[in-house]
Amino acid sequence: MVWNGKLEKVDDNRWLISRDQFPGMRTDAVIYSNDRLIGNVLNDNSPQQAANVACLPGIVGNSMAMPDIHWGYGFPIGGVAAVDAYQGSISPGGIGFDINCGVRLIKTDLTLEDIDGKVKDLMDELYRNIPSGLGSKGLTKVGQKDLSEILDIGSEWAVENGYGWEKDLEVTEEGGHMKDADQTGVGEKSRKRGLPELGSLGSGNHFLELDVVDDVFDERTAKAYGLKKGCITVTVHCGSRGCGHQIATDYLQKMEHYMKTEKVDLPDRQLACAPLSSRLGEEYYRAMCCGANYAWANRQMITHWTRESFEKVLGDSAESMGMDVVYDVAHNIAKMESHDVEGHREDVLVHRKGATRAFAPGRSEITMKYRDYGQPVLIPGDMSTGTYVLAGRQGAMKETFGSTCHGAGRQMSRKTAIENLNIETVRKKMADQGIYLRAGSDEGVLEEAPDAYKDVSEIIEVVCNAGLTAKVAKLTPIGVVKG
């Protein structure tokens, strides 16, 4: 479906859907995009979803969408919406099915020369040690008691149990532990699905990527983040697996029912929400925090196995190879934060669905060693183009509740990609670019083919030109593990 409403161009990076266009809009919707990308946006009618979000009870500031916007459940993917922490509503559709889907970057002090002739071994070892694919199960079995701790304290459980280093926690958003977690609202089914899957990558757009730091745009910040031109890095993209998916499913159902009984009038039932002050709203928020904690424990375990894989293939210790975590970001989550709204400080819940926190220098949430440089922001592109490292900027604090984009953004549906793209062509493109690909299925590769995505560089230009973030480094892939 194509958007046929009114979209006003504000400037080279911003487009506006005015609140007077649809009844029920409480505020304007702003889409960050440029002349080239906006054509894609109009194709899937996702502007309508950005307009619908402006109807959310208690919304503060604009409904916003990042340049990687595309059609999602209720909210667009790439959507940002803040609601009043006391009067506002929380919506599972504004967070996404994969609660705390996110990206982690691990650096090394190794260069291409150090792994010469061993890239294939390294990728094969990573593929063996980190289960991936649909329905993949973790190699370590954890019990109900462990799961309870994981839902409560996230990454801290992983580090306490030997998966990684204490200092990994400082460079994970929230320290890898959402303090508001309460698992009384996490259903039996979520626990049952989560138990065997812990420590696995999953499928879809989830991946593990071996990269080389190819470009450094900001030497000073790159140095603070531990990144040097020519160094090898590992990027991990995954989430909360069936555990978070089930939490989202359970509460969407409960909230759809709530909307009917309370007669809440919204333009799309997929916008189902509940007041933060209601029992249901609070229960979902606290259960969502548990899903987020699960995802952080998951990425922390994968970090541990990544280090072990390097140790085995290269015969050196992870410490001496300098395998520190650079940062870990969540891009499907809602967070309680305080922001300046029309000149005064306000407590808000910021929904980021396919959007990344991008706090500017100085914010207390940023770990001390990065505070003067801005929060690291990790933006993966498609499997052939690699990952950008950005830093949060003041524009994000002023306009987007400290948020930016999360990736390249699809330009083709999964179905369209499978039907129209050719597996041999995709594999050849990867090989020609010198990228070793280990994937579980041809269908998975087709769904995630480079042509199914927008050009991530173009997305990055928009968020940087708009002043939300600044470029720090570009990582180019040499190996990819796909689910």
Place this chain on the structure above:
DNA sequence: ATGTGC
């Protein structure tokens, strides 16, 4: 995204 389904 997902034991791809009310």
